[in-house]
Amino acid sequence: EKVFLNGTIYSSNDAHISVFDRGFLFGDGIYEVMVQLGNGIFYKKAHLDRLQENLDKINIPYDVSHLEAQINPLLDSYNLGDKTCLIYMQVTRGVAPRKHAYPKDVPATVMMYALPFSLPHINTKNMQVILQPDFRWHRCDIKSISLLGNIMTNEAAMTQNADEAVLVRDGIITEGSHTNIFFIKDEKVYTHPANEHILDGITRKIVLELCRDLEITVMEKAIPADKISSMDEAFLTGTTTQIASISKLGEHVFHTSGAIGPITLKLQEAFAKLKGLDSST
Ligand code: PMP
Structure with a gap:
């Protein structure tokens, strides 16, 4: 299982995050979930725009276009063929000594993974x-x-x-x-x-x-x-x-x-x- 973390695609066992990550300590981060269907990611722009808007709301300085550029390389690494999948993305305020105030000049921690996932034509439940x-x-x-x-x-x-x-x-x-x-x-x-x-x-x-x-x-x-x-x-x-x-x-x-x-x-x-x-x- 592959995971994208801070610019690199790792096997999930090799992807490590500091215990001082503010996501871990404070839940200080934003996430997004979207699905890749046969013809592309469903409402991709709306999901990526929402991720950027939410990061902006809490002043995490990160440009989502960098993450967007990594979606295809990550999906390619899974060899999904034509299988559809769910994509999870999370951006936290990064690693810093534990203080409530936002740290200055700390890079965000950026993580993304995908899972095989299929949507029924209609949810009949x-x-x-x-x-x-x-x-x-x-x-x-x-x-x-x-x-x-x-x-x-x-x-x-x-x-x-x-x-x-x-x-x-x-x-x-x-x-x-x-x-x-x-x-x-x-x-x-x-x-x-x-x-x-x-x-x-x-x-x-x-x-x-x-x-x-x-x-x-x-x-x-x-x-x-x-x-x-x-x-x-x-x-x-x-x-x-x-x-x-x-x-x-x-x-x-x-x-x-x-x-x-x-x-x-x-x-x-x-x-x-x-x-x-x-x-x-
Ligand atoms: N409300 C809450 C609290 C949620 O967590 C979600 C799913 N993330 C939704 C609504 C539905 O949002 P969406 O249609 O973007 O998945």
Whole structure:
């Protein structure tokens, strides 16, 4: 298994990071996940732009174009043939004596690896989702590698045999532990606005565009948890989740059978078509 680290492609056993790396000590870094399909990396530019924007938000001085140039050499080293893969990238503030303040003139630690990974044409899973309090911080817009709030709530879902945890802050549904959430009511689509309480998912943005293309009314308006039972459909979005129908959210059952709501299905089909197009630029 090969890993790209600070300019070199290593066998993963030979890739080493200092214990004084600020990613290790403070979770001081940004990550990104994207998928390579048969015709290129799906929404590559959107993912790389988001990585750069997030690094800029926390003043890690790193130019993502350097990492972009290493993607193909890394993928070539895997001999994947025409297999599709998932690409993980992480940039931390680098190695420095442990002090909270940002160190000066320290190069970022840059790491990337890929894994064979295939996306189903449509995600036919119908998700069982629990509700959890959103006890994360107020900068959920930052794609931070510090993910304790996300992993703790996801773990609660796993221990309850659910597929995902959806988070509630001050009575309002924000997002999932690693997904965004959408609702449908009277043929209108709703999702939380892209502010500091959610991560602005690339898949979320794609779904907003698809709604506009399909002339489905879409509103970036958050849904209170006590209105879930009045919604007609709900779905999750994410790079690896794609668009996944929700069958149960908290106590509310949307579909008892394997049924998928009509608007969710329409969006799933439109999303599947996009994957056939080259979206990498
Ligand atoms: N919200 C959170 C908290 C996430 O971790 C993710 C996945 N990284 C998403 C939403 C979905 O984002 P994307 O569609 O870009 O994968």
